[in-house]
Amino acid sequence: MKKKMAGVLTTVLAASLLAGGNIPVTVQKDNMIAEAQDEGNTQSEDAEAQDGEDTQSEEAAESEEEAKVAADPEDQPAATETPKEEKAAEKETQEREAAEDTSSDTASDEEALLKKAKKQAQQYDYTGAISTLKNNWKFATSDKMQEAAAAYMKKRDACVEYPLEEITHIFFHSLIVDTSRAFDGDSDEAGYNQMMTTVSEFKKIIQIMYDNGYVLVSPHDMAIVNDDGTMSKGKIMLPEGKKAFVLSEDDVSYYHYMDDDGFASKLVIDDNGDIKCEYKKADGTVVTGDYDVVPILDSFIKEHPDFSYHGRKGILAMTGYNGVLGYRTDGAYKSKKNLQDDQKAFLKANPDFDYDKEVKAAKKVVKAMKEDGWEFASHTWGHRNATTCTAAELKTDNKKWEKYVAPILGKTDMIIFAFGADIGDWEGYTSDNAKYKYYKSRGYRYFCNVDSSQYFVQITSEYFRQGRRNLDGYRMYYNPDMLSDLFDVSEVWDSSRPTPVPEM
């Protein structure tokens, strides 16, 4: 391990830098802990090593990397969708939209419209609900629709603007399904105990947060990128007493090192069109179900639509070196060059592995997830520490993200920093910050670090920045008081965790 602790701020008291706001907020930074987070992803260190950047000047490494990318004919972007596939996908979308579009004449059934409006209103989109009803010709003659619209208008008028600087952001890693396999005494046990959350803990956390009035929003609700590229504050309207929060999950790659440790192995679409996890039990049986954040939250919101603001779900922070969502889509699996040992072992164990099929399957899952409210962010391709990496190294890394991850997940304007390692201190990014300048030039506008304070939100005219809180074994064990605004750790704690949780 060549991990370095970035000697950034340990504890500072900061005033909020909200543009125009200047509301003093106490911000406690503990980047040391932030740095120490995420250490379970030790594979990334190997991934970094394969670049050979440590032994060369960054510029040389970068141009060599570019040359390699350009020269390797096998190393084509994963994006290429044939026109036929594109057409099929388009047709699929059209058919689904036609089925969902209740405002068309053929489906302008009163009950269907009322149902659609009801769901929009349950998710606080009262304006959308009213439009759904009013924009249909039946509205003029339907008492039911008029009554419903009037009720939604009343509810809309009763909403209050939620203070953006008081929006907390919580995050998780892949959830532990089988604690006896994760905590089996092998070398990964300590990291899992520190950095991961179990399925039972996660289910309890979201139930308690829901009961306490929390509602899931997106950073894209908190800040809006204008057509001219500048950023403005968003407006989140909620009934009084509701509390907005953001949720993200890091490293949803189902890395090779997690095999046989009691985690899900990939996200799939089931026969009902729902996103589920594939999970291989200890006896080798493969089952499909709610074994990680995505399907658990989907099922919960299906039952409690009012946990989501305008249909929002969470954000997945994605690397690329082991592929995405359990699909081995990185270029190395195709070129078979620069493979790590676990990648070689995977290919050897799966002689029928078909790279193109893999990419296609991943894209299908991503498409369904996006339509269902999920969003994706870059977590850097190689789980790089953006604080200690140079701007040139981050550029090389981001090119790989753009080449192998973006074609599958789509473009993103958000970076969720690996290790929580930010590219600037709490005061904000300055125009002479080369890393920020580069990321900005590639379209990134939303940046998230790790911060133990309840709220850390910066919205300037250029970018959005938010701190995230780890709700994992380490935090729950050592600092339960820091989570008391969210839940009582004693009600959530999974007693099958070995204690004490190892110190970092």
Ligand SMILES: [Zn+2]
């Ligand atoms: Zn990570």
